[in-house]
Amino acid sequence: MSAVVACRGVGRTLGRRGRWVEALRGVDLDIGAGESVAVVGASGSGKSTLLGVLAALDRPQEGRLIVGGVDVWAAPERARRAVRRRFGWIPQDALTSFDPRYRAGDVVAEALPRGTADPRGAVAGLLEHVGLPAHLADRRPATLSGGERQRVAVARALAVQPDVLLADEPTAGLDAPAQERVLDAIASAGRDRALVLVTHDLRVARRMAGRVVVLDAGRVVDDVRADGLESGGPVLARLLAATPSL
Numbered sequence: 001m002s003a004v005v006a007c008r009g010v011g012r013t014l015g016r017r018g019r020w021v022e023a024l025r026g027v028d029l030d031i032g033a034g035e036s037v038a039v040v041g042a043s044g045s046g047k048s049t050l051l052g053v054l055a056a057l058d059r060p061q062e063g064r065l066i067v068g069g070v071d072v073w074a075a076p077e078r079a080r081r082a083v084r085r086r087f088g089w090i091p092q093d094a095l096t097s098f099d100p101r102y103r104a105g106d107v108v109a110e111a112l113p114r115g116t117a118d119p120r121g122a123v124a125g126l127l128e129h130v131g132l133p134a135h136l137a138d139r140r141p142a143t144l145s146g147g148e149r150q151r152v153a154v155a156r157a158l159a160v161q162p163d164v165l166l167a168d169e170p171t172a173g174l175d176a177p178a179q180e181r182v183l184d185a186i187a188s189a190g191r192d193r194a195l196v197l198v199t200h201d202l203r204v205a206r207r208m209a210g211r212v213v214v215l216d217a218g219r220v221v222d223d224v225r226a227d228g229l230e231s232g233g234p235v236l237a238r239l240l241a242a243t244p245s246l
C-alpha cells in the first residue's frame with residue numbers, strides 16, 4: 001500500500017523558558033491511502049501533537065513529513081498550503097472551533113471548495129451523509145446537542161474533500177448513544193479515505209480502525225492490527241487490562 005502520509009524520524013519538543021517536553025521522539029509512521037489507524041496512549045503521550053504534525057500545522061524540529069510524495073517542510077509555503085487542504089480535521093470539541101456567529105450550514109459551506117456550484121445543496125447532502133436533517137443548517141452551533149455538533153464537524157471535514165480525515169478524541173464528553181452516532185458518521189466519512197483517529201479508548205480504536213499505533217512518552221512503542229491487540233508490548237497490555245469489556 002502506498003503511503004499518503006509518512007513521518008520519518010520525527011521529533012517535536014514543546015515548551016519554553018527551559019521547561020521543555022519531548023512530545024514526539026524518533027517517530028516513523030506510514031499511513032496508507034484509505035487506511036484507518038487509531039492512535040492510542042496515556043494522557044500526555046503525544047497523540048495530539050502527532051496529529052498536528054501529520055496535518056502539517058505543527059513543524060517538527062527533527063525528521064521529515066512526507067505527504068503525497070512532497071517533503072512538506074522542505075517545500076515552499078504554497079505547496080504546504082496545498083498539502084493542508086488534503087486533510088479534514090475533526091476536533092475534540094466542535095463548539096470551540098466553530099465561529100459562534102455562523103450557523104451550522106455556514107460552518108460547513110465555508111469549507112467547500114471555491115466555486116462549488118450549489119453550496120446549499122452540497123451542505124444538505126453533507127449533513128444527510130452524517131445523519132442530520134437539512135434544516136439543522138439554519139441553527140447556531142451553540143443550540144445543537146454535543147453529538148449533533150460533532151456530526152456537523154464531520155460534515156465540515158468532509159466538505160474539504162480530503163484524502164485523510166484526522167480526528168482528535170471526537171466523542172469525548174458524549175453519552176453512549178451520541179458517541180455511537182458520531183462514530184457511525186466518521187466511519188461512513190472515512191470509507192473512501194484514510195482516517196487517523198486519536199482516542200484513549202481501545203474499544204473505539206478497535207471499532208474504527210484496522211491498525212492501532214501506541215504512543216508512550218512520545219515514542220511509537222506498538223504498531224499492531226486492531227484484531228491483534230494481544231500481540232502488543234507492555235504499554236498496550238496495560239491499556240488492555242484497563243479496558244475490561246474488550
Ligand SMILES: Nc1ncnc2c1ncn2[C@@H]1O[C@H](COP(=O)(O)OP(=O)(O)OP(=O)(O)O)[C@@H](O)[C@H]1O
Pocket residue numbers: 014015016021022023041042043044045046047048049050200
Ligand atoms: N504548548 C505546549 N507547551 C509545553 N508542553 C506542551 C504543550 N503542548 C503539549 N505539551 C506537552 O507535550 C506532551 C504531549 O502532549 P499531547 O497533548 O500531544 O499529549 P496527548 O497524548 O494528546 O494527551 P491527552 O490524551 O491528555 O490529550 C505532554 O507532556 C504535554 O504536557
